Amino acid sequence: MNGSVHPDNKPLFIQIKEKIEDQIVNDQLLEGEQVPSTTQLSNFYKINHITVLKGINMLVDSGLIYKKRGVGMFVAEGAKEMLLRTRRGAFADDYVAPMVREADKLDLSTEDLFEIITQVKEREAHES
Numbered sequence: 001m002n003g004s005v006h007p008d009n010k011p012l013f014i015q016i017k018e019k020i021e022d023q024i025v026n027d028q029l030l031e032g033e034q035v036p037s038t039t040q041l042s043n044f045y046k047i048n049h050i051t052v053l054k055g056i057n058m059l060v061d062s063g064l065i066y067k068k069r070g071v072g073m074f075v076a077e078g079a080k081e082m083l084l085r086t087r088r089g090a091f092a093d094d095y096v097a098p099m100v101r102e103a104d105k106l107d108l109s110t111e112d113l114f115e116i117i118t119q120v121k122e123r124e125a126h127e128s
Contacts, residue, residue, distance in 0.1 A: 016056070020064075021083055031079055033075050064076055064079040
């Protein structure tokens with residue numbers, strides 16, 4: 001796993017869960033591929049094994065990864081699509097809805113909003 005766990009408002013086990021989810025979405029962990037063990041993750045991030053296990057168990061409970069007894073944990077078939085579907089819904093609720101409410105306050109039309117989004121995407125593409 002690339003990166004590190006940073007102290008923020010989220011518990012460490014949630015950060016571990018989200019890092020693995022990000023790796024699935026970004027194709028760093030493919031469906032059917034083995035996930036790093038809890039020991040590897042706890043050593044890498046220098047955090048308690050139980051904390052890592054709690055995050056892993058959340059992924060197992062949600063059906064994103066599964067355990068093969070004595071072998072390890074693996075990314076489930078359909079995990080990426082499940083994550084994308086969930087994140088798209090959250091994106092609409094967390095980002096688009098507030099943006100639309102603010103656009104209404106500013107009396108921006110749908111076309112205005114589309115133009116602003118297009119300009120920002122173009123600017124971001126040039127800066128990358």
